[in-house]
Amino acid sequence: MRLVLVFSLFFHIFNTSLSLNQEGLYLLEAKRGLDDAGNALADWNPRDATPCNWTGVFCSPPLTPSSDPIVTSVNLSANNLVGPFPAALCRLPSLASLSLSNNYINSSLLDSSLRPCSSLSHLNLSLNNLVGPLPAALASLPALLYLDLSSNNFSGPIPPSFADFPRLERLSLVNNLLNSAIPSFLSNVSTLRELNLSYNPFTPGPIPAELAQLHSLEQLWLASCNLIGEIPPELGRLANLTNFDLSTNSLSGPIPPSLTQLSSVVQIELYHNSLSGRIPSGFSKLANLRQIDASMNQLEGPLPEDIFDAPLLESVHFFDNHLTGSIPARLSRASNLVDLKLFRNRLDGSLPADFGKSSRLVSLDLSDNLLSGEIPAGICDHGVLEELLLIDNFFGGSLPEGLGRCRTLTRVRLTNNRLSGEVPAGMWGLPHIWLLELKNNSFSGGISPVISNAANLSNLVISDNQFSGGIPSEMGALCKLYEFSASNNRLTGPLPSSLGNLAELGQLNLRNNSLSGELLRGIESWKKLSELNLAYNDLAGGIPQELGDLPVLNYLDLSNNMLTGEIPVQLQNLKLNQFNVSNNQLSGSLPPLFANQVYRNSFLGNPGLCGDLSGLCPASEGSRARHGFVWLLWAIFILAALVLVVGVAWFYWRYRNYRRSKLGMDKSKWTLTSFHKLGFSEYEILDCLDEDNVIGSGASGKVYKAVLSNGEAVAVKKLWGASNRDADNVENQIVDDHFEAEVATLGKIRHKNIVKLWCCCTHKDCKLLVYEYMPKGSLGDMLHSSKGGLLDWPTRYKIVVDAAEGLSYLHHDCVPPIVHRDVKSNNILLDGEFGARVADFGVAKAVEAIGKGPKSMSVIAGSCGYIAPEYAYTLRVNEKSDIYSFGVVILELVTGRLPVDPEFGEKDLVKWVCGTVDQKGVEHVIDPKLDVCFMEEIQKVLKIGLLCTSSLPINRPSMRRVVKMLLEVSPDKAKPEKRDGKLSPYYYEIASDQGSIV
CATH class of the missing domain: 1.20.5 (Single alpha-helices involved in coiled-coils or other helix-helix interfaces)
Incomplete structure (x- = not known):
């Protein structure tokens, strides 16, 4: 009977395989080599006669009525497929197009796998995990027209065989790890129409002038390729070039006048180099030119008179240069101009009076120049202007009335000019505006009640003007208002009670006006208010005790008013960095917290406040009776x-x-698995799992402090189990993955800056992880709590170096390397001496295991504010993602601020630091609690943090390099450290760089 069953099964399989043609069998063989965790290829049914109805498989009609259709194209993009390149696909004799883009194809791409693909004309393997050298055999594919290997991890040089492509038209190697110099032999591929090599760490070298021989070239993209030297004038001969991008390199010298001969060019990108000299004239001859960007260079002299005469010109960026002279009058004739950014130059003179009447201008930024005159009246005549940025100039006169009708405006920044007159009434109520910044001008008049129509207004900054009248009650309708700064004006009247409805309000600064009446009560909605400055007004009455209930208020200045009564004891609830109620008419005794020398200057000029900050007021007979009761x-x-x-x-x-x-x-x-020699048993651990021993709780479980019989303390993480959470299977899988990742990672690691995992205990659905106990808790808790003052600069520097060495060990010394995937200040723990340990490896992965289908992404990798920007479009994390997150930690240590904060508006910490440094200087981002004597070191570390948080992954240094740079900040503090009797390798690197002999 058993033999009959076996024979029957064999016959069934044999019969099934006979029903599928040979091409289908090749495809099934390819599928077997891949992990299809998402079942994207579930319909690849071996019982079908042909594979032509399978997902991603496309066929051409049969050659004869009796033959099968022929597979000509396979497109399996974005299917979460994992595994090596499926070489069986190359056995499909007529396969002309193959796309495996945006999967997790890994390992090396072998020559032997590719040679059979003789019919292939289109190959797209972008957005995968391929490593090793570029396969030389690709050039031997006779029909290949399109090759895209971008966003992988290919390394080494471009092989010489790439000079031999017989028909290749498009080559994209963007965003890999290719080194050596860009080879000149690519000029031999005369059929090339697109050459995309951007974002590779090539050895610094010049642009090969031989590329000018590629007469069919339409796209030359060499951004961020470590290019040096001058732009070869020969490139001006590329008559078919439409996209010319040499941005983000170290190119020097002038812009060659020959570039004005690129007759077909649509886009010229030269930004972020070191180009110098004058901008050549002649770009007006380029009939197809739409965009030109040479910003962030060292260009000088005036703008060419004909620069705006190119008939289709839409976008002109020359900001961050040394340009001088006036803006050409022909600007007003640029009928297609949409975007003009010339900020941070030395341009002077006035704008053409009719500028805006001919062009559909959307964005204009001329900030930080020497421009004067009036803002052109027709700047928004076409009704599409969204951004008007004219900060730090000498513009005068009044604002054009047309701006009050410009309903598309979203950002208006006119700070530090000489503008005067009243703001057009309609401008206060523009429906889409979210930033209105008029600071430091001579505007007059009042705030119009139509401001209630500005439903998206988030930042209203009108300080240092001559605005008068009352604050309209209609401002209470601005549900998105975060900042209202109107200091140093002539505002009068009371604070409207409707301001208490502003739930998003974070900063309210009305200092130095003539406001009267009492302070607002009913302000429970101000949950996000961090700054309240009402100093130098005529406010009277008492201080509302509700102020003490505002959870994040840390700046309170009510000085120089006419406030009366006692200081509410509830103000002791606040964690104030700035507190001033001086020069009022306050009376009574101070709340106990404020009765010390720290707050001496907070209460000056209040004769009715009794005592001298060292004691309380003497009690009267009546008060004694009250006190007795x-x-x-x-x-x-x-x-x-x-x-x-x-x-x-x-x-x-x-x-x-x-x-x-x-x-x-x-x-x-219970089952115990130890990773070190233990001096305790699981029974002692279980005895300590009481609620009074809980020291933390999070998404994955609770953490207990367990003091053992030998006096040693350990931390025990109890992961949530299904019984504790009534969890579904997906959540159970997350817990299992977290536990397995933590055990697999920490169980084998031995490093002084990685938290030690002593052992784990398991029983049914309950899982315990036992770590060394870190008495100072997490860096995040320490830094952002009232204990932040304990972290002086030497301590912060020690912490950042320790954490960097821990991450460097994971990336460079573990085999395979380990990516933490959730680097943040709360996952850096501190011992009793403020030594730092990297902790919480619940979502960590070995590099070779990252991205193994949906399972690896069952936990979102990273925390808000720390996630690298490329995660948004690749959904992947790697070592560069860790480095970005660590850069955010560095910025936290330097600034003392959270990675996301309502004060930043739509920005995160990285964008806030970059913007503030650009606009105000470095000193405005550094934590005021830090001693200025360390300013040089602090600024150096800040630069390292900004380098780590570069938006381009390729520009971020490796963790080994980060450690080296941090140690170089203060070599006297970074003393050679012995490990197993040997000096740290970083010490040898520094000594070698400095020419020392160790």
């Missing part, structure tokens, strides 16, 4: 509290005994 109430309260505490303690003692007895019954069923 209060003491009686307190005594009754304390007695009742004692009874309650004793009752709760008795109940808890009974519950604890019951729980321990229950645990005791199950102790024998």
Whole structure:
């Protein structure tokens, strides 16, 4: 009977395989070599006669009525496929197009796998995990027209065989790890129409002038390729070139006048180089030119008179240069101009009076120049202007009335000019505007009630003007308002009660006006208010006790008003960095927290405040009687509290005994796995799992502090189990993955800057991880709590170096390398001496295992504010993602700020630091708690943090390089450290760089 079953099964399989043609069998063989965790290829049914209806398979009609259709194209893009390149696909004799883009194809691409693809004309393997050298055999494919290997990890030089492509038209090697110099032999591929080599760490070298021989070339993309030297004038002979991109390199010298001969060019990108000299004239001859960007260079002299005469010109960027002279009058004739950015130059003169009447201008930024005159009246005549940025110039006169009708405006920044007159009434209520910044001008008039129509207004900055009148109650309708700064004006009247409705309000600065009436009450909505400055007004009445309930208020200045009454004791609830109620008419005794020398300058000029900050007011007879009654109430309260505490303690003692007895019954069923020599047993750990020992709780579980019989303390993480959370299978899988990742990673790591995992204990769905105990807690808690003052600069520097060495060990010294995937300040723990350890490896992965289908992404990798920008479009994390997250930690240490904060608006910490440094200088981002004597070191570390958070992954240094740079910041503090009797390798690197002999 068994033999019959076996024979029947064999016959069934044999019969099934006979029903599928040979091409289908090749495809099934290819599928077997891949991990199809998402079942994207579930319909690849071996019972079908042909594979032509399978996902991603496309066929041409049969050659004869009796033959099968022929597979000509396979497109399996974005299917979460994992594994090596499926060489069986190359056995398809007529396969002309193959795309495996955006998967997890890994390992090396072998010549032997590719040679059979003789019919292939289109090959797209972009966005995968391929490593090793570029396969030389690609050039031997006779029909290949299109080759895209971008966004992989190919390394080494471009092989010489790439000079031999017989028909190749498009070659993209963007975003790999290719080194050596860009080879001149690519000029031999005369059929090339697109050459894309951007974002590779090529050896610094010049642009091969021989590329000018590629007469069919339409796209030359060499951004961020470590190019040096001058732009070869010969490139001007590329008559078919449409896209010319040499941005983000180190090119020097002038812009060759020959570039004005690129008759077909649509886009010229030369930004972020070191180009110098004058901008050549002649770009007006380029009939197809739409965009030109040579910003962030060292160009000088005036703008060419004909620069705006190119008939289709839409975007002109020459910001961050040394340009001088006036803006050509022909600007007003640029009928297609949409985007003009000339900020941070030395341009002077005025704008053409009719500028804007002919062009559909969307964005204009002329900030940081020497421009004067009036803003052109027709700047928004076409009604599409969105951004008007004219900061730091000498513009005068009044604002054009047309701006009040420019409903498309989103950002208006006119700070530091000489503008005057009233703001057009309609401008206050523009429906899409979210930033209106008019600071430091001479505007007059009042804030119009139509401001209630500005539903998207987030930042209203009108300080240092001559605005007068009252604050309209209609401002209470601005539900998105975060900042209202109107200091140093002539505003009068009371604060409208409607301001208490502004739930998003983070900063309210009305300093130095003539406001009267009482301070607002009913401000429970101000949950995000961090700064309140009402100093130098005529406000009267008492200080509302509700101010003490605002959770994030840390700047409070009510000085130089006419406030009366006592200081509410509730203000002690606030964590204030700035507190000033001086020069009012306050009276009574100080709340106990404020009765010390730290707050001496906060209460000056209030004669009614009794005492000298060292004691309380002498009590009168009446007050003694009142105090006696209060003491009686307190005594009754304390007695009742004692009874309650004793009752709760008795109940808890009974519950604890019951729980321990229950645990005791199950102790024998626990399994312990140790990773170090232990001086304790699992029983001691289980005895400490009481709620009074909880020191933390998060998404993955609770953390307990366990003090063992030998006096040693350990931290125990108890992962949530299904019984604890009523979880579904997906959540259970997340817990299992977290536990397995933590054990697999920490169980084999031995490093002084990685938290030590002593052991793990398991029983059914309950999982325990036992770590070394870190008494100072996490860096995030320490840095962003009231204890932040304990972290002086030497301590912060020590922490950042320790954490960097821990991450460097993971990236460079582990085999295979390990990516943490959730680097943040809360995952950096501190021992008693503020030594740092990297912790929480619940989503860590070995580099070779990253991206193994959906399972690897069952936990979102990273935390808000720390996630690298490329994660948004690749959904992948790698070593460069860790480096970005670590850069955010560096910025946290330097600034003392959270990675995301309502004060930043739509920005995160990285964007806030970059913007603030650009506009105000480095000193405005550094934590004020840090000693200025360390300013040079702090600024160096800040630069390292900004380098780590570069938006382009290829520009971020390796962790080994980060450690080296950090140690070079303060070599006297980075003393040679012995590990196993040997000096740290970083010490040898530094000594070698400095020419020392160790």
